[in-house]
Amino acid sequence: MPTFYERRQLVTPGDLVAEGNYIAGENTFKENEKLYATRVGLVEYEERRVSVVALKAFYIPTIGDTIIGKVTDVTMGGWILDINAPYLALLRASDVMERSYRPQRDELSSIFDVGDLVIAKIVSYDRTRDPLLTVREPGLGKITRGQILEITPTKIPRIIGRKGSMIGVIKRETGCHILLGQNGLVLISGKNLEDEQLAVMAIRKIENESHTSGLTDRVTDMLKKEKEKEGETKNA
Amino acid sequence: MSMIIRVKQKQIAQLMAKGKRLDGRELNDYREIKVEMGVIEKAEGSARVLLGKTEVLVGVKIEVGKPFSDTPNEGVLTVNAELVPLASPTFEPGPPNENAIELARVVDRGIRESKAINLEKLCLEPGKKVLVVFIDVYVLNHDGNLIDASAVAALAALLNTKMFKYDVEEGEIKVKPGYTPLPVQSYPIAVTFAKINDKLAIDPWLEEEQVMDSRLTITIEKDGKICAIQKGGTGYFTTGQILEAAKIAKEKASEIRKLVVKG
């Protein structure tokens, strides 16, 4: 049962990755015993499962995901949010208000208004309807401070790193609080602008070099160097 | 798009896999074709074609006009198609949509590339005045395969066309008494196949069109050469299927041509 690419080799849509009794994983499809890539990405093998880690893809809502969305409309029954996906998401008024009275539109916009950023969780989603959100759990709700970064959603795992190693380095070196939305939006809030910028730089670097190895070390080095530079400018 | 009943869809596809069609035809059979010429007296030429229940009327009008700047010695040929709303619940009033435009351009291509009309013979005053041949395709009932029906009707209308005798005297166009037939020198015939369940079926009727993944039209001129091809629809063909279709089209075109061109 042949495979035609090595682990972490770059493939493009239509590349024949494997032939035979393999299981088609993410970003692949199987036809007549032949397994092809459907997106540009790096090949991964896990026993009989062949998948491609996409270097560029958009977010598809998944139930249980924590995401960051932007309110684009306030309606009679709640809010509509752009969650950086092919579908707009809904947050019902009933999710935020305990009582079952009919809220006025003004009341709703005083809770979340157009342009607000919200951390929410996806509660339901299927092919026939737009995704439904909730902000009921702790840690969810309106974002009031910090910076927002938009990266390709498929790179979120790389930013987390194995057992959180990568994100741990960034948090430690910059002292920032970092929240990763599964939809590719990242919230960074630190003690000051310089620290936040440092974290942004690190994340951008990971995004651009996600397909290479030895990244954790390089990011650590970069952060240390930048902090030294900053220290020098401050002392100068 | 009018919805076809899913059960019927399956039926058509299943039968097709066995090389059979719902209306009893073989894969390579056309529906009954009726051609009537000269049905609109006010047009210079006209024809009405019935292909099964598909009905297309074509009128030819000839006017004096200006040539295009890059072909000063040639007359002008222009084909327009109207998917008239009464022909189908799916046709809406308004300017031609992409289907009407495609239909017109495929019919045009057959006539133009086969050089059915010798455009140089339509030149009255080089660079200034030429004859413009307007071919207007009017679909009156859509029951599938508008391309073949329209192409046959257009050819028949051209063969039916009688125009005034024009003369240029002292820079003015004068019309002489009497009529002369439009000089038609080739007889392009379009043959359309639908691909259903990997089989090629000629002259798809409406329900087959709703089920097919793609269609292939091959236009053959009088010497058996291919003069236009158009693949339509969202599916695909293999090279083998295309070459097979071309062979069959060549035979079928000769048969159909006999209905329009006498002798």
Added chain:
Amino acid sequence: MPKIEEKLIDKDGIRIGGRKFNELRPTKIQVGVLNNANGSAYIEQGKNKILAAVYGPHEVHPKHLALPDRSRLRCRYHMAPFSVDERKSPAPSRREVELSKVIRESLEPSIFLEYYPRTSIDLFIEVLQANGGTRCAGITVAALALADAGIPMRDLTVACAAGKVEGQLVLDLNDTEDKKGEADVPLAYMPNLNAITLLQMDGQLTLEEFEKAINLSLEGCKQLYNMQKEALKAKYVVLKEEVKE
């Protein structure tokens, strides 16, 4: 206008511009050239300069155009007014409408539209300079814009035209060869499925010539297909090299 009696193919079979019968025009492809579009790509093929951009998948507007079980691919092929010798009006011509349709139909089979019901994928092909074979170059670059947008596809669709000029079958006709030649056969292809998704022809060819033209075009397609893959990988390969240093 003076009559130019120049032959298009000389006695050694070399075409104007120096190409042999089966040579493509010099081609350059770049992927990811626009930052607002979700995906984009640019091609130069001879004097052709064509830009393709993709927005989506996103919610369809107007809503009634949404398909319940799949995404709707919308395609606009358009030529800039300055792209041709005689200025072309910016309003869509009948030719552009037809080409928008056949180009859309040539790309649909490769996209997993059924993954994104009720959305639309909007594809824009802008011909900035035209010199023959723009629908094929447009398809070749559109497939890359779709891949760049992260839209999952069965294969990259690639396109190339073959035709007949002064009695000889040739590959990738430029504008002069198309206008003065005897036939032009644009073709789009998905190599893995051995599927021809666009096929048109105008001119006059015998059955045998037609078969040869298709085969010639498929050879051109295969070369362009490799260039497409290289162009997609180029962005990432460069970074890998930089990082190694």
